[in-house]
Amino acid sequence: MHEIVIEEKILARNDEIAARNRKALSDKGVYAINIVSAPGAGKTSLIERMAAELKALGIGFAVVEGDLEGDFDSKRIERLGIPALQITTGRACHLDAHQVSHALPWVFAQPGIELLVIENVGNMVCPAEYDLGEDMKVMVMSAAEGDDKPLKYPAIFSASEALIINKSDLVPHTDFDIKKARDNALKVNPYLKIFETSCRTGAGVAEWARFLAGAVRHAK
Amino acid sequence: MHEMSITMSLLDTIRAEMEKAALKELRSVRIRVGELTAVEPEALRFCFEASIKGTPFEGAALEIEEAPLRGRCKDCGNVFRIIKFERTCPGCGCSSVEMAGGNELDIVSMEGV
Secondary structure, three states, X not given: OEEEEEEEEOOHHHHHHXXXXXXXXXXXXXXXXXXXXXXXXXXXXXXXXXXXXXXXXOOOEEEEEEEOOOXXXXXXXXXXXXXXXXXXXXXXXXXXXXXXXXXXXXXHHOOOOOEEEEEOOOOXXXXXXXXXXXXXXXXXXXXXXXXXXXXXXXXXXXXXXXXXXEOHXXXXXXXXXXXXXXXXXXXXXXXXXXXXXXXXXXXXXXHHHHHHHHHHHHOO | OOHHHHHHHHHHHHHHHHHHOOOOXXXXXXXXXXXXXXXXXXXXXXXXXXXXXXXXXXXXXXXXXXXXXXXXXXXXXXXXXXXXXXOOOOOOOOOOEEEEEOOXXXXXXXXXX
């Protein structure tokens, strides 16, 4: 019998490609965020709402959309004059670094881009384990979900730097306790920066966009 | 279900190591899965067993070592288990604590002939 000690990450190959993506993006002066959430929390709506705010702040951005099927989301973004590329993952429930690496030549061909927004497949479990090479992972949860969600899906909240609590306009109509949601999220990850938005009314989106623009500029 | 793509990455590593060591048969693989990872050990075991069926790896055992969520106190250096995300150091009572484990998703070792 022969024992081989390996001691390496199972996803070492993904992590290597992610590191390469991160370096390529940084060399071109492009800051990248990876937006994750359950299906229907409002990732695409948030990107739509951010578009005008980021434009006003002078940040040019492109979007890579991950979905199992179809190009509905990239079409929505393109309608706003923002370059968008759709990646369909087929059966896979998350984007991986390899898929993103194939999108980078397209990203770099877009003129005046300082920010890449990657919208991951709607899923609160799988994207937690896959580094794409982003600078910031952004979690979106909505007031239509439970305020105990951070405790039920700690991996993704723990891996994120920013949390956006969306659909804040629905709070008065639900049992969602926004203070409890914040406390639960900070319990899992004390370093989370939390924003409250409503993509319906536009509330809070400017504050989030200013924070993001600051991160983009700070990275230079 | 990302346990399948994790299994595929695991099998890639095993295949490469088997070749390097010129092994013919795989007996067992040991992995470490942290408490805070989004990986369900039993789903991983199911995927592993389903994937090696009818291959030269068939019959190999998957040993899963579960690694608890742990914190290290930045003040007194005490390393302790974090239960229910309670981050107060049981040694000195301060809450300046950094993560010291629980995110592992590692291949530890393998055995073959």
